[in-house]
Amino acid sequence: QSVLTQPPSASGTPGQRVTMSCSGSSSNIGSNNVYWYQQLPGTAPKLLIYGNNQRPSGVPDRFSGSKSDTSASLAISGLRSEDEADYYCAAWDDSPSGRVFGGGTKVTVL
């Protein structure tokens, strides 16, 4: 059971907009920044969003993040076949102290 709650799956057709949620509590998302990671099949995770809504250089602006109170969300607009991957949210938890992850959302491009 993950501390952060994500839906197990999401899907869309090419070009569509897909969103996924990440629910936490006051001690993690409510107090700290949210990070999002993309894990393509058979590879290590890669940073997708930091500081709730900032994209590292090289990440397409089709990816966007937001946060409100104790929840966060990731949106992928203009869905492409190469976006098929697992997406994880993460945050630092102040109590008990430690880094926490969501269980991951598997995105399928139909």
Next chain:
Amino acid sequence: EVQLVESGGGLVQPGGSLRLSCAASGFTFSDHYMDWVRQAPGKGLEWVGRIRNKAKSYTTEYAASVKGRFTISRDDSKNSLYLQMNSLKTEDTAVYYCNKASRGADGLDYWGQGTLVTVSS
């Protein structure tokens, strides 16, 4: 370019020990906190622990599932991070990733390719 290269994974019997290493390059290693994260086969990501930098006295924090069995250390002179794993259990079977923490240390901005640890008799 930031690079994190793990090594030391393999097959170990329950109750055994293993030491993982992570060679870092492309950034000022000594400035940053470093983490270990693991992923059991077909499962999600699980934080293992972290070590702070010299300014924070190299203090460590661990997940409850590994506390007392795993020890994280670093050698800034060698730009290396280590994970000593003792009293291994079958549930410790996972790919172990070495991670560089962001400047604010509230997230992880780079991941290694991972090394597989299999605990089985």
